[in-house]
Amino acid sequence: MNSQWEAVIGLEIHTQLSTKSKIFSGAATAYGAEPNTQACAVDLGLPGVLPVLNKDAVRKAVTFGLAIDAEIAPHSVFARKNYFYPDLPKGYQISQFELPIVGNGHLDIEVDGVSKRIGITRAHLEEDAGKSLHEDFHGLTGIDLNRAGTPLLEIVSEPDMRSAKEAVAYMRKLHELVRYLEICDGNMQEGSFRCDANVSVRPKGQNEFGTRAEIKNINSFKFVEKAINHEIERQIDVIEGGGKVVQETRLYDANKDETRSMRSKEEANDYRYFPDPDLLPVLIEESLKNEIRTTLPELPDAKKQRFIEQYTLDNESATTLTSSRELADFYETVVKASGGEAKLAGNWLTGDVLGALNKAGLEIGDCPVNAERLSGLLKRIADNTISGKTAKQVFDKLWNSNDSADEIIEKEGLKQITDTGAIEAIVDKVIAANPVPVEQYRAGKDKALMALVGQIMKETQGKANPGEVNKMLIAKLKN
Amino acid sequence: MHKLTLTELAAGLRSKAFSSVELTQHFLDRTHQHHDLNAFITVSADSALQQAQAADQLLATGNAGPLAGIPIAQKDIFCTLGTKTSCGSKMLDNFIAPYDATVVEHFNSAGAVMLGKLNMDEFAMGSSNENSFYGPVRNPWATDCVPGGSSGGSAAAVAARLAPAVTGTDTGGSIRQPAALCGITGLKPTYGRVSRYGMIAYASSLDQGGPMARSAEDAALLLQVMAGFDPKDSTSVDQTVPDYSTSLNDSLQGLKIGLPKQFFSAELDSQMAATIQAAIAEYQKLGAEVKEVDMPNLQLAIPAYYVIASAECSSNLSRYDGVRFGYRCQNPADLTDLYTRSRGEAFGAEVKRRILMGTYALSAGYYDAYYLKAQQVRRLISDDFKRALSEVDVLMGPVTPNTAFNIGEKTSDPIQMYLEDIYTIAINLAGLPAMSIPAGFIDGKPVGLHVIGNYFSEAKLLNVGHRYQQVTDWHLQVPKGFE
Numbered sequence: 001m002n003s004q005w006e007a008v009i010g011l012e013i014h015t016q017l018s019t020k021s022k023i024f025s026g027a028a029t030a031y032g033a034e035p036n037t038q039a040c041a042v043d044l045g046l047p048g049v050l051p052v053l054n055k056d057a058v059r060k061a062v063t064f065g066l067a068i069d070a071e072i073a074p075h076s077v078f079a080r081k082n083y084f085y086p087d088l089p090k091g092y093q094i095s096q097f098e099l100p101i102v103g104n105g106h107l108d109i110e111v112d113g114v115s116k117r118i119g120i121t122r123a124h125l126e127e128d129a130g131k132s133l134h135e136d137f138h139g140l141t142g143i144d145l146n147r148a149g150t151p152l153l154e155i156v157s158e159p160d161m162r163s164a165k166e167a168v169a170y171m172r173k174l175h176e177l178v179r180y181l182e183i184c185d186g187n188m189q190e191g192s193f194r195c196d197a198n199v200s201v202r203p204k205g206q207n208e209f210g211t212r213a214e215i216k217n218i219n220s221f222k223f224v225e226k227a228i229n230h231e232i233e234r235q236i237d238v239i240e241g242g243g244k245v246v247q248e249t250r251l252y253d254a255n256k257d258e259t260r261s262m263r264s265k266e267e268a269n270d271y272r273y274f275p276d277p278d279l280l281p282v283l284i285e286e287s288l289k290n291e292i293r294t295t296l297p298e299l300p301d302a303k304k305q306r307f308i309e310q311y312t313l314d315n316e317s318a319t320t321l322t323s324s325r326e327l328a329d330f331y332e333t334v335v336k337a338s339g340g341e342a343k344l345a346g347n348w349l350t351g352d353v354l355g356a357l358n359k360a361g362l363e364i365g366d367c368p369v370n371a372e373r374l375s376g377l378l379k380r381i382a383d384n385t386i387s388g389k390t391a392k393q394v395f396d397k398l399w400n401s402n403d404s405a406d407e408i409i410e411k412e413g414l415k416q417i418t419d420t421g422a423i424e425a426i427v428d429k430v431i432a433a434n435p436v437p438v439e440q441y442r443a444g445k446d447k448a449l450m451a452l453v454g455q456i457m458k459e460t461q462g463k464a465n466p467g468e469v470n471k472m473l474i475a476k477l478k479n
Numbered sequence: 480m481h482k483l484t485l486t487e488l489a490a491g492l493r494s495k496a497f498s499s500v501e502l503t504q505h506f507l508d509r510t511h512q513h514h515d516l517n518a519f520i521t522v523s524a525d526s527a528l529q530q531a532q533a534a535d536q537l538l539a540t541g542n543a544g545p546l547a548g549i550p551i552a553q554k555d556i557f558c559t560l561g562t563k564t565s566c567g568s569k570m571l572d573n574f575i576a577p578y579d580a581t582v583v584e585h586f587n588s589a590g591a592v593m594l595g596k597l598n599m600d601e602f603a604m605g606s607s608n609e610n611s612f613y614g615p616v617r618n619p620w621a622t623d624c625v626p627g628g629s630s631g632g633s634a635a636a637v638a639a640r641l642a643p644a645v646t647g648t649d650t651g652g653s654i655r656q657p658a659a660l661c662g663i664t665g666l667k668p669t670y671g672r673v674s675r676y677g678m679i680a681y682a683s684s685l686d687q688g689g690p691m692a693r694s695a696e697d698a699a700l701l702l703q704v705m706a707g708f709d710p711k712d713s714t715s716v717d718q719t720v721p722d723y724s725t726s727l728n729d730s731l732q733g734l735k736i737g738l739p740k741q742f743f744s745a746e747l748d749s750q751m752a753a754t755i756q757a758a759i760a761e762y763q764k765l766g767a768e769v770k771e772v773d774m775p776n777l778q779l780a781i782p783a784y785y786v787i788a789s790a791e792c793s794s795n796l797s798r799y800d801g802v803r804f805g806y807r808c809q810n811p812a813d814l815t816d817l818y819t820r821s822r823g824e825a826f827g828a829e830v831k832r833r834i835l836m837g838t839y840a841l842s843a844g845y846y847d848a849y850y851l852k853a854q855q856v857r858r859l860i861s862d863d864f865k866r867a868l869s870e871v872d873v874l875m876g877p878v879t880p881n882t883a884f885n886i887g888e889k890t891s892d893p894i895q896m897y898l899e900d901i902y903t904i905a906i907n908l909a910g911l912p913a914m915s916i917p918a919g920f921i922d923g924k925p926v927g928l929h930v931i932g933n934y935f936s937e938a939k940l941l942n943v944g945h946r947y948q949q950v951t952d953w954h955l956q957v958p959k960g961f962e
Contacts, residue, residue, distance in 0.1 A: 091797020277684035
């Protein structure tokens with residue numbers, strides 16, 4: 001970005017709450033059913049039907065509010081947002097307007113090692129609309145109302161972010177949090193976590209905000225970063241070209257990597273919000289808040305801090321290991337089962353295990369090597385039964401079979417040679433057979449040692465302890 | 480058989496003086512005979528006779544409920560599984576609900592027989608039943624006159640003895656005003672007493688279903704079936720339903736009646752005033768004490784009502800868009816055309832007027848001045864009632880400013896029509912229960928006495944109505960030609 005300009009970004013994130021039934025009806029919320037099979041009379045907006053609030057959606061909203069240290073409104077109100085659209089069955093969306101359930105809160109993010117607090121203005125409950133399907137209908141539009149009435153929590157941030165990177169960090173942090181809290185499955189492909197970004201630019205040092213554009217419906221971390229960066233560039237170009245940014249809604253086109261105008265402020269709807277007379281105000285008692293507070297899990301930041309202290313992990317490892325509740329739990333199970341091999345477990349999880357999962361496109365929950373089998377491997381590394389290098393071999397076998405680490409080591413004969421006499425014989429043999437590197441080492445070329453160690457490891461088929469070999473080799477060469 | 484009360488009908492069915500099939504056929508015949516009243520939109524003869532047969536079998540087992548085998552009819556605003564529910568509108572002329580309203584379910588499980596669906600003003604908007612897509616209903620007492628509205632078909636059907644008892648709904652007077660104009664007993668319960676689930680919404684914060692019958696005694700039996708908490712309606716109230724019949728005969732000795740002085744201003748028609756005063760004198764004979772009460776904010780009720788009701792209706796009626804059910808225009812050119820023509824062609828003038836008023840009142844820049852202001856007025860009116868009802872047990876006054884007027888007389892002047900509800904509307908804004916009972920005639924046309932009670936005092940209102948009906952016979956009068 002041109003250094004004379006500063007971007008101002010605020011995000012509105014729609015998280016789909018993982019309730020079993022819809023926010024105002026008993027219909028199921030499961031994704032991917034045949035069109036219109038999960039829409040009951042209430043979801044269809046038939047004449048005479050009435051909404052009844054799903055208490056679990058309220059609990060989940062309160063859970064979120066407590067987790068971001070927000071004010072929970074003792075009295076919040078559902079309002080109708082009126083507009084016509086074919087996939088909006090009632091001609092209005094039930095949402096919250098003046099009195100949302102969650103008020104001021106905050107979330108801390110970290111970018112390039114610098115931590116920053118992002119304000120959260122509010123979070124409110126609302127129902128999702130259905131979907132318009134434009135394909136396969138020969139010029140007509142199909143309507144699928146399965147999604148209509150799915151509970152959403154719209155989380156609105158303050159305009160506190162100053163770069164696309166910060167916006168992505170915030171979005172990731174929020175994504176991590178809602179999954180920790182188990183209030184949203186976080187599935188972005190299925191639209192469970194969607195983002196609208198408000199972007200404006202201003203000359204550095206100016207206090208007033210520039211005119212903002214809203215970019216709608218950006219559904220991956222990658223696209224959020226690209227869309228925001230593109231929009232920042234576009235706005236700077238407009239201003240530097242002598243033009244003015246207009247307040248409007250823009251749509252990000254991932255294929256062309258550009259945003260384009262959807263509608264301007266003048267064309268914007270007047271939603272005619274008013275309190276929904278079919279629903280009573282939502283009253284949250286102190287006792288409910290207290291009860292929910294006791295069910296809150298350890299939150300990512302606290303967990304990370306604890307990992308750093310309890311397991312003496314570095315910041316980066318602790319961040320990775322606490323990036324999801326499942327991974328953190330997996331880690332702690334491994335540490336416990338391996339008899340406290342915290343460091344080793346950390347290295348293995350952040351390295352080989354996550355690498356393998358990534359390659360296979362799997363989540364930690366689907367890892368073919370469970371915590372118990374992984375800790376079996378770590379124990380053998382720790383007690384020097386196998387070398388780190390051999391361990392990688394064993395891990396591959398663990399991944400592809402149901403055997404335990406001990407069974408694999410036994411079957412494959414991978415036990416490290418602990419008989420120092422046997423190693424010594426091989427060391428002597430290698431020294432005798434490689435006079436050139438021996439001379440080079442003695443002449444002060446430390447690198448030459450590696451060639452000798454490699455030869456010895458080869459002779460022992462990797463079963464010697466490289467540390468031991470090193471020590472022995474140096475001792476002999478110095479004689 | 481059509482002269483018998485509900486209690487007598489129930490006894491007749493149990494003593495096998497007649498069967499439910501015979502009784503049902505008798506009312507179906509009367510409905511057919513008097514179809515020119517246009518009280519019904521749909522007569523469901525086949526399903527009624529099937530229900531009657533089932534009721535006869537149930538009665539034979541001795542396990543039948545109090546309404547088993549008794550024919551009733553539903554205002555066409557209550558959704559009925561398998562039978563058209565039009566709400567008096569072209570918009571829903573093709574609509575058959577896939578479910579029963581909670582009120583309808585209650586009647587079904589009580590074993591009642593549904594004769595059909597009653598005519599009404601379109602979407603319950605009107606005070607004369609002239610706004611129905613299915614044409615006006617005639618008042619059995621003067622067939623060139625309106626029956627009132629919006630439950631005009633309901634009131635006419637009971638007055639003409641086409642059904643022993645029926646349902647109605649009341650948003651601004653739609654049970655009480657037609658009950659008054661047709662000389663029957665109509666009760667609007669406390670808001671939240673009767674479930675609104677399946678009752679097509681006009682103005683959600685004001686709509687309330689209730690019984691319309693010939694007497695308070697019959698209305699008590701009907702309300703017993705209709706009332707109760709419904710988990711499907713968040714605004715229904717979880718409060719025990721008392722036995723409305725046991726307290727009907729309670730003494731009225733010492734009953735405190737308040738007469739709001741705003742109800743008896745100089746503008747009140749002198750004959751109307753005299754009729755109401757005579758009814759109140761009757762209560763004094765029964766031991767009641769009368770005092771005047773002041774309700775200074777009552778005159779604000781009509782403007783507040785038309786802002787709130789219109790605002791809510793403008794949103795409630797958005798779902799009629801030609802997309803999923805109901806009327807759709809021919810060959811829409813695009814989405815906007817689909818919306819504008821479907822709605823333009825299928826809504827009547829009064830419905831359009833209120834949608835426009837409501838949309839305006841909720842629009843950016845007007846919301847505070849109209850909607851919020853009206854809500855503040857609503858609170859003032861409720862406070863007036865609270866204050867008055869802390870001093871007295873019930874309030875009394877006229878239901879309407881005049882008796883039934885001619886068909887066509889007020890259609891050209893909506894304000895004149897809105898003033899029809901000047902005495903009834905405030906009660907809806909406050910959410911209180913109120914009743915109209917027959918209290919005399921002016922020039923052969925019925926007059927209703929308005930009895931207003933505190934929240935959930937339906938039993939008291941029915942008691943007050945019943946005791947009066949024990950010493951008067953206005954409710955027993957039958958219009959000529961319908962004996």
